[in-house]
Amino acid sequence: MLIGALEAGGTKMVCSIGNPQGGVLQRASFPTLTPDVTVPQIVDFIGKFDVKALGIGSFGPLDLNPASPTYGSITKTPKKEWIQYPLMAALKDALGVPTGIDTDVNAAALAEYTMGAGKGRGSLLYVTVGTGIGGGLVIDGKVVHGLVHPEMGHMLLAPQEGDSMPDGVCPYHRHCLEGLASGPAIEKRWGLSAKLMTEDHPAWELEATYLAQMCVNMIVTVSPEVIVLGGGVMQQMHLFPKIRERVLKLLGGYVSSPSITPEGIDGYIVPPALGVNSGVIGALLLGAQALEKADACMDSHFHPPVILAVTYDAQCAWTREGDGKNHGEIDAALCAMQMMLQAAELGLGTTYVGMFSPEKLLASFPEMAGCTPIALLTLGYPAEGAHPARLHTQRKPLEDLVQYL
Numbered sequence: 001m002l003i004g005a006l007e008a009g010g011t012k013m014v015c016s017i018g019n020p021q022g023g024v025l026q027r028a029s030f031p032t033l034t035p036d037v038t039v040p041q042i043v044d045f046i047g048k049f050d051v052k053a054l055g056i057g058s059f060g061p062l063d064l065n066p067a068s069p070t071y072g073s074i075t076k077t078p079k080k081e082w083i084q085y086p087l088m089a090a091l092k093d094a095l096g097v098p099t100g101i102d103t104d105v106n107a108a109a110l111a112e113y114t115m116g117a118g119k120g121r122g123s124l125l126y127v128t129v130g131t132g133i134g135g136g137l138v139i140d141g142k143v144v145h146g147l148v149h150p151e152m153g154h155m156l157l158a159p160q161e162g163d164s165m166p167d168g169v170c171p172y173h174r175h176c177l178e179g180l181a182s183g184p185a186i187e188k189r190w191g192l193s194a195k196l197m198t199e200d201h202p203a204w205e206l207e208a209t210y211l212a213q214m215c216v217n218m219i220v221t222v223s224p225e226v227i228v229l230g231g232g233v234m235q236q237m238h239l240f241p242k243i244r245e246r247v248l249k250l251l252g253g254y255v256s257s258p259s260i261t262p263e264g265i266d267g268y269i270v271p272p273a274l275g276v277n278s279g280v281i282g283a284l285l286l287g288a289q290a291l292e293k294a295d296a297c298m299d300s301h302f303h304p305p306v307i308l309a310v311t312y313d314a315q316c317a318w319t320r321e322g323d324g325k326n327h328g329e330i331d332a333a334l335c336a337m338q339m340m341l342q343a344a345e346l347g348l349g350t351t352y353v354g355m356f357s358p359e360k361l362l363a364s365f366p367e368m369a370g371c372t373p374i375a376l377l378t379l380g381y382p383a384e385g386a387h388p389a390r391l392h393t394q395r396k397p398l399e400d401l402v403q404y405l
């Protein structure tokens with residue numbers, strides 16, 4: 001099965017075609033110009049393949065509240081044409097497949113958690129140190145979203161004595177992590193590109209101190225089981241021992257864990273196991289998750305290409321005056337029946353699924369809020385040899401069913 005993946009960046013859009021396990025088969029990249037130019041290029045490329053879902057890891061900030069009418073839109077960005085652009089809705093509509101979206105760093109965090117440095121662990125923090133600094137936190141397989149989404153790059157740090165630029169470069173905050181420790185911050189402070197600095201440059205001592213402060217703040221706040229540090233700046237591998245040493249010192253022996261010891265910390269603060277592939281793997285996983293969202297609400301798994309959810313809105317349905325009976329449920333069931341007949345007429349297979357969890361469905365699709373789900377109709381060509389469950393063919397004799405009064 002093919003899944004489409006989009007790594008949406010400020011300079012380029014990388015489209016990949018892969019499988020739900022994170023394997024990549026095809027790739028194409030387009031410069032990020034305006035949505036008018038770039039989105040059709042993405043749609044053209046991915047649309048050539050029979051993808052069953054799409055996953056997007058995007059630059060942000062994004063609206064990631066599934067109940068919001070602008071869910072999946074880019075909110076703020078220095079790229080004017082992309083402000084408030086409904087990236088997810090545009091691609092979902094054009095490609096017509098279930099689509100999942102998260103920030104680029106959250107996608108990478110999910111990938112590292114699932115099949116990288118976090119394999120077998122219960123939680124993972126991923127922080128990328130590059131042009132900006134971003135962080136993603138995964139706990140029990142779920143990427144943490146909150147009020148909006150975490151912006152760990154902007155946590156406030158204690159500026160160090162002797163730092164010639166103690167306020168940092170962030171236009172929004174004084175002495176935040178990104179302002180003090182991003183690639184551009186290093187460059188501005190020392191007047192030299194981070195890429196060109198030798199290992200003995202004093203920049204790295206300061207850099208390690210700020211990144212260690214961040215690690216400590218996160219350890220005492222969310223206690224992640226592993227911390228992955230990636231991004232361009234972390235290509236400087238000598239930063240790792242410097243950061244680890246400072247983390248131990250700053251924690252002062254307060255946190256008791258085998259990971260927070262001179263022996264254990266080498267396996268605790270680590271580089272990404274997936275390298276530069278974490279973004280695309282994360283997007284593929286988001287696509288696979290989007291595909292499973294409706295299926296996961298049912299007790300039997302049909303994995304059909306389309307699932308119709310039949311719901312009713314009790315506020316709109318007719319209510320019988322005498323006994324106050326609301327007919328929403330009856331009307332919805334009648335509609336479901338018509339839909340099944342229509343599907344059969346089109347030569348498609350379908351089944352009326354009543355065995356599902358309405359709570360799970362409403363939690364997965366907050367768009368349905370206010371409606372009562374009645375049935376899920378799976379829709380597609382049945383697998384070869386598929387047959388109805390045994391009870392479906394049981395028939396009662398007419399005499400048992402019809403009573404003449």
Ligand code: ADP
Pocket residue numbers: 129130131132182183184193194195196231232233234235236
């Ligand atoms: P982006 O964050 O733009 O997606 P990167 O993660 O590569 O991309 O970050 C770019 C920043 O990282 C630049 O400021 C650059 O100076 C710095 N950088 C890139 N490679 C290295 C390196 N090998 N050593 C130190 N700094 C680097």
Ligand code: ZN
Pocket residue numbers: 153154170171172173176177178179
């Ligand atoms: Zn900031």
